[in-house]
Amino acid sequence: xxxxxxxxxxxxxGRTKIIPGLVQEALDEGDKAEDILQVMIDAMSTVGxxxxxxxxxxxxxxxxxxxxxxxxxxxxxxxxxxxxxxLGTCIIGTVAGDLHDIGKNLVAMMIExxxxxxxxxxxxxxKEKFIEAVQQNDNVKIVACSGLLTTTMPAMKETxxxxxxxxxxxxxxxVGGAPVTPEFASEINADAYTPDAGxxxxxxxxxxxx
Amino acid sequence: xIIIGEKINGSIPSVAEAIANHDSDFxxxxxxxxxxxxxxxxxxxxxxxxxxxxxxxxxxxxxxQEVSDLPVCVDSPSPQICVDALKFCKxxxxxxxxxxESNKTDIIFPAIADTGxxxxxxxxxxxxxxxxxxxxxxxxxxxxxxxxEYGIAPSRLYIDPLVxxxxxxxxxxxxxxxxxxxxxDAYPDIHITSGLSNISFGLPxxxxxxxxFMVLSMEAGMDSxxxxxxxxxxxxxxxxxxxxxxxxxxxxxxxxxxxxxLIGKKPKKE
Numbered sequence: 134x135x136x137x138x139x140x141x142x143x144x145x146x147g148r149t150k151i152i153p154g155l156v157q158e159a160l161d162e163g164d165k166a167e168d169i170l171q172v173m174i175d176a177m178s179t180v181g182x183x184x185x186x187x188x189x190x191x192x193x194x195x196x197x198x199x200x201x202x203x204x205x206x207x208x209x210x211x212x213x214x215x216x217x218x219x220l221g222t223c224i225i226g227t228v229a230g231d232l233h234d235i236g237k238n239l240v241a242m243m244i245e246x247x248x249x250x251x252x253x254x255x256x257x258x259x260k261e262k263f264i265e266a267v268q269q270n271d272n273v274k275i276v277a278c279s280g281l282l283t284t285t286m287p288a289m290k291e292t293x294x295x296x297x298x299x300x301x302x303x304x305x306x307x308v309g310g311a312p313v314t315p316e317f318a319s320e321i322n323a324d325a326y327t328p329d330a331g332x333x334x335x336x337x338x339x340x341x342x343x
Numbered sequence: 344x345i346i347i348g349e350k351i352n353g354s355i356p357s358v359a360e361a362i363a364n365h366d367s368d369f370x371x372x373x374x375x376x377x378x379x380x381x382x383x384x385x386x387x388x389x390x391x392x393x394x395x396x397x398x399x400x401x402x403x404x405x406x407x408q409e410v411s412d413l414p415v416c417v418d419s420p421s422p423q424i425c426v427d428a429l430k431f432c433k434x435x436x437x438x439x440x441x442x443x444e445s446n447k448t449d450i451i452f453p454a455i456a457d458t459g460x461x462x463x464x465x466x467x468x469x470x471x472x473x474x475x476x477x478x479x480x481x482x483x484x485x486x487x488x489x490x491x492e493y494g495i496a497p498s499r500l501y502i503d504p505l506v507x508x509x510x511x512x513x514x515x516x517x518x519x520x521x522x523x524x525x526x527x528d529a530y531p532d533i534h535i536t537s538g539l540s541n542i543s544f545g546l547p548x549x550x551x552x553x554x555x556f557m558v559l560s561m562e563a564g565m566d567s568x569x570x571x572x573x574x575x576x577x578x579x580x581x582x583x584x585x586x587x588x589x590x591x592x593x594x595x596x597x598x599x600x601x602x603x604x605l606i607g608k609k610p611k612k613e
Contacts, residue, residue, distance in 0.1 A: 189598075196593050
């Protein structure tokens with residue numbers, strides 16, 4: 134197996150301790166930093182698919198992402214742009230009145246691993262803050278709203294509405310969370326709904342390149 | 344968690360029958376299923392009259408070693424028979440057991456002094472199992488003095504603070520766990536083990552008591568048990584407890600045990 138393929142498979146396996154060394158070896162052997170980054174992104178995409186399919190569990194996704202981030206640390210000085218987020222920026226947050234963050238954090242992690250710069254606004258985020266974040270960040274491609282309570286679904290609706298009415302452009306809105314359904318997403322004019330972190334990353338990539 | 348598989352014991356009627364009939368397939372099967380269930384050691388106790396005990400242990404150990412690479416836990420009430428049986432073992436395992444009863448330590452400790460053998464040490468003495476944790480700790484101190492005398496490192500010892508029945512002693516658990524904590528505080532590398540099923544004697548639905556005891560004792564520092572590794576319920580509880588006690592980073596052991604079919608829904612027979 135070539136070094137770069139080994140990087141890919143060890144990221145998938147979440148081998149955090151050996152990844153930095155492997156990435157360095159791949160660089161030493163002449164692999165381009167951009168290519169190494171790409172295989173790690175591919176690895177995380179496989180991980181996301183397996184998670185969506187129920188083949189792996191949350192901690193395995195976490196260690197894979199951690200392995201990738203260790204690898205990225207080694208790569209950063211070697212990337213021409215110094216930038217690991219080629220797909221644009223994703224603004225993410227849990228909507229107003231809702232303090233849940235586990236699912237949101239997993240989605241943020243997987244979207245970041247897919248090659249986005251992620252701006253995480255945290256929990257209980259008022260709609261104005263989402264709009265402000267779109268204005269203040271460059272190249273925003275995705276705004277992702279999370280909500281875990283039936284009682285905060287109206288806040289999600291308000292957030293999507295405010296973003297659409299803001300006349301800001303260039304980004305798509307994704308929603309998710311336990312009580313959210315594809316029907317609700319389309320009813321409130323969100324651009325996409327995904328059921329889990331793996332599929333969120335796939336969808337975000339699709340939306341950003343559309 | 345170090346699980347010492349308990350299934351090969353002549354005090355179990357089906358095993359006694361297999362020993363009487365020299366049914367090696369039966370014994371090998373027990374060794375195999377315990378190995379496949381991730382046991383760390385396989386306990387081997389003949390429970391026959393003393394005159395036949397060494398040869399029986401020899402036969403049992405041969406059966407085990409034919410199908411398993413796991414080290415054996417040589418189990419006999421007689422210290423001399425334990426020592427005599429060590430030579431049948433390909434790997435250094437554990438001697439089960441010493442206590443401060445009669446001259447057990449003086450026979451077993453010198454025999455394993457310059458080896459890698461581990462040893463289970465029960466906290467009982469000439470007068471049986473002491474009621475209080477304090478008295479059991481006195482026996483512990485005596486055992487540690489003997490161990491030091493023979494140069495046996497704490498990491499080779501498996502201390503069994505002993506369990507009495509909850510049905511007759513409400514403090515059965517607290518006595519056990521306070522010994523666990525004190526021992527681990529003094530010797531972080533030492534192992535603590537237990538036969539544990541005594542705890543539920545005299546009560547119905549004993550499995551519940553055994554499982555609850557396992558969880559609470561692990562929290563107190565017990566890191567080994569003489570138990571049935573093929574008991575999926577108990578093994579599931581053990582993996583879950585290890586994860587909850589932060590002994591299982593990212594719960595990966597728990598997940599692997601699930602994936603390997605050791606815990607959770609029983610995989611369909613192929």
